Amino acid sequence: MRSARQISRRTVLRGLGTAIALPWLEAMSTTAALAAPAGAAGKAATAPLRMAFFYVPNGAHMADWTPKEVGTDFTLPYILEPVSAFKDDLLVMTGLTQKNGFALGDGGGDHARALSTFLTGCHPLKTDGANIRVGVSVDQIAALKVGGQTRFPSLELGIDRGAQSGSCDTGYSCAYSSNISWRTESTPMAKEVNPRLVFDRLFTSQNATGTAASRARRDFYKKSILDYVAEDAATLKGRLGITDQRKVEEYLTAVREIERRVDRASNQTGGDLPQIARPSGVPRDFQEHVHLMCDLMVLAFQGDVTRISTFMFANEGSNRSYPVIDVPEGHHELSHHGGDPKKHEKIKRINHLHVSQFAYFLGKLKAIKEGEGTLLDNAMIVYGSGISDGNRHNHDDLPILVAGKGGGSLQTGRHLKVADNTPLNNLYLSLLDRMGAPVDRFGDSTGRVEGL
Numbered sequence: 320m321r322s323a324r325q326i327s328r329r330t331v332l333r334g335l336g337t338a339i340a341l342p343w344l345e346a347m348s349t350t351a352a353l354a355a356p357a358g359a360a361g362k363a364a365t366a367p368l369r370m371a372f373f374y375v376p377n378g379a380h381m382a383d384w385t386p387k388e389v390g391t392d393f394t395l396p397y398i399l400e401p402v403s404a405f406k407d408d409l410l411v412m413t414g415l416t417q418k419n420g421f422a423l424g425d426g427g428g429d430h431a432r433a434l435s436t437f438l439t440g441c442h443p444l445k446t447d448g449a450n451i452r453v454g455v456s457v458d459q460i461a462a463l464k465v466g467g468q469t470r471f472p473s474l475e476l477g478i479d480r481g482a483q484s485g486s487c488d489t490g491y492s493c494a495y496s497s498n499i500s501w502r503t504e505s506t507p508m509a510k511e512v513n514p515r516l517v518f519d520r521l522f523t524s525q526n527a528t529g530t531a532a533s534r535a536r537r538d539f540y541k542k543s544i545l546d547y548v549a550e551d552a553a554t555l556k557g558r559l560g561i562t563d564q565r566k567v568e569e570y571l572t573a574v575r576e577i578e579r580r581v582d583r584a585s586n587q588t589g590g591d592l593p594q595i596a597r598p599s600g601v602p603r604d605f606q607e608h609v610h611l612m613c614d615l616m617v618l619a620f621q622g623d624v625t626r627i628s629t630f631m632f633a634n635e636g637s638n639r640s641y642p643v644i645d646v647p648e649g650h651h652e653l654s655h656h657g658g659d660p661k662k663h664e665k666i667k668r669i670n671h672l673h674v675s676q677f678a679y680f681l682g683k684l685k686a687i688k689e690g691e692g693t694l695l696d697n698a699m700i701v702y703g704s705g706i707s708d709g710n711r712h713n714h715d716d717l718p719i720l721v722a723g724k725g726g727g728s729l730q731t732g733r734h735l736k737v738a739d740n741t742p743l744n745n746l747y748l749s750l751l752d753r754m755g756a757p758v759d760r761f762g763d764s765t766g767r768v769e770g771l
Contacts, residue, residue, distance in 0.1 A: 323634055332555065333552055334547025336523055340572045341555075342469065343367075343689045344563040347512035366689040367468075368726045369620045369698040370461055371628040372438060373381065373677060374499050376430070376635045377507030378652040379718040380667045386411035386734040388412055393734040396476040400669060401675040402720070405685065407732040408695055410721040410771070414737040415746060418763050420705050422713030429712035430636035430651075431491035433705030434499055436714075437627070440744040440762020442505070443495050447486035451494050456501045457747040457761065459508065460485045462627050464756030470624050475500050476517065476612045477510035477631035478605070479639075488636060510631055513601055514581045514611040521615065521624055522574065545575055566688070570621060577614050584611065605643070606676065621694060623686055626754075632673055635705070644668045654709025666709070677702050699750050713741055728753045729771055737768060 327569050328347045343366045379398065386393040393411070402409060419442035420432045428445065435443040441454030458473055466472025481497020488496055498507030511517050522544050546551070552571065556564050584602040602608040612630065617624050633639055638649030646653070646665045653669070654664035665766040684695035703719040706712060716739070724731055744764040747771050751757055 326353060326555075326558065330555070332548035334544070334549075334551065337544045338470075338546045339522055339544070339548055339574065340624050342566055342621045342687070343623070344559065344566055346559055346563050348690065352726070365726065366692075366694075366697045367623055367626055368754060369626045369628075369694075369723075370458065370750060371616065371620075371630065371698070372458060372499065372700040373680075373703075374434065374437060374629070374631045374632045374635075375670075375673045375704050376434075376521075376637045376706075377650050378704050378709040379670050380663055381707055381716070381718065383667050384670065384718050385413055389413075389734050389735050389736045398670040398674055399720075401671065401678040402722075405678065405681045405695075405722060408681065408685070408722055408724065409733075410729065411733050411734045412721060412737065412746070413716065413734065414720040414739050414741050415716040415717050415719050415743040416740045417705055417717060417743045418714070418740075421504045426451060427489035429488075429714070430493040431488035431495035433712075433714060434497075434635035435491075435501075436762075437705035437743075438499055438702075438747075439501055440742070440747070443491065445490055447484075447490055447492045448507075449484070451492050451507075452504050453495070453501055454504050455761070456499065456508075456629075457744075457751065458500050458627050458629050458759070459502050460758060461751060461754045461756045464536040465754060469626055471520075471619070472625065472627065473500070473508070474517075474619055474625045474628040475508045475614060477512050477634075478608055478612070478636045479637060480512050481510075481632070481634045483507070483509065499631055500629045500706070503542040508629075510629070512612075514608070514615060515585050517612070517615045518578060518581050521619055521622075529571070534682075543575055543578055545571055545578075567702065570618075573614070574618060577611065577618065580607075580611055580614075586610075605639075606639070609676045610679055612675070612681065617683045617687070617694070620684075620698070632676070636694065641669055641672060644672050648743065651709075656710050658710075672764065677720075677722075684723070687702045692708065692724070692727075695722070696724045697726050699725045699729065699753065701746075701750070721746070721748070725753050726749075733769060741765075741768070 326346045330341055340655050383397040417436050420436045423442055425445045435453045439454035440457035443453040462472035463600040482493035485493045488494035494507050500508035501509050511566045616628050636651050638651040640647050640649055646668055650669055653665050685693050687694040689697055700722040703717055742763050742765055745768045748761050748764050749767045
């Protein structure tokens with residue numbers, strides 16, 4: 320007979336209009352071990368593997384991105400300094416190319432192609448009409464194979480709301496510049512930029528009407544979602560060991576803290592940055608917005624609400640300014656630097672700022688214990704851009720990082736230089752294998768990346 324401390328991985332805390340998934344607990348490993356076939360008796364279950372893709376627009380200042388040394392003994396250049404604390408958890412990759420981002424006879428439109436090909440590996444149909452077509456993205460291939468094991472197959476997040484129609488880049492539809500994730504070759508997965516809507520989606524009823532009603536009820540009574548699951552949480556804690564009790568308490572505390580921050584953001588008014596349309600509930604401050612969205616992704620991974628996500632720091636071709644780092648000019652404008660040292664310096668600062676936000680996310684993952692490792696150990700996070708040098712609009716030698724140990728399947732702590740013009744899609748094939756979602760071919764792939 321099973322002990323009272325053994326619980327299912329599917330256990331959630333329920334209340335009126337509320338469902339809160341739980342982090343990985345020791346009691347779940349015990350359950351899985353006891354439920355395993357006789358030949359596997361005593362083998363504890365492993366934490367699930369997560370996959371995410373972070374995108375930054377307009378390329379990078381490659382001279383201050385690329386390490387000079389190859390292998391394990393390398394120094395992180397200026398732009399990558401913010402992730403120095405995670406050096407042993409990183410693969411800095413050089414030599415990867417997304418060939419279908421090039422014009423291939425279609426003329427201008429490199430920004431639209433950079434984003435639309437980044438995860439699809441396919442050349443987009445040049446159109447600004449309704450007949451958009453590119454390809455299924457790697458995150459959605461994984462979601463199709465393993466997404467049924469979680470409440471949400473995938474989670475699409477971003478900072479800038481984007482148009483889904485009209486012309487945004489030399490005859491290419493705005494859908495190409497705004498969407499990184501594609502469910503079918505003609506159906507993008509629109510990202511959510513409002514933290515409150517993401518929070519409600521993760522922790523309340525899956526029914527849209529139910530979500531709105533439960534939010535209205537909580538607002539009226541000034542209650543937290545945790546108030547609705549307090550009784551269920553108390554009952555669960557009574558069944559857990561001391562370590563698991565602490566994990567649950569830390570997780571619920573994190574949920575409550577993010578809920579407070581989301582509420583504060585929703586109460587902000589005015590002060591929008593120029594050129595950036597802000598829906599209600601979105602923080603005015605760029606970094607706070609990014610941090611909130613990162614925290615929500617971390618909670619979604621920690622609670623196994625989803626195992627696959629994408630995050631866009633901005634739409635491709637973004638001309639956002641960054642006064643917080645003394646860059647009042649637009650990013651896209653600066654990316655056409657023409658060799659101007661002053662513009663180079665400001666591009667470097669923007670790149671450094673973006674990597675700093677990524678470091679924040681990695682720090683959150685690494686702080687969460689899972690089994691013998693951390694949530695970061697059980698993840699594969701790709702960070703990069705579909706453009707290398709913004710002035711040249713080239714799509715070879717892309718700036719690509721891979722963070723996380725992939726459940727022990729990735730040898731991190733290296734600068735890995737692959738042969739020039741190695742398809743970026745070869746990396747994706749390798750990651751899909753590790754996610755348990757293998758495919759024979761993807762885009763212009765020629766095989767797996769060796770030496771990962």
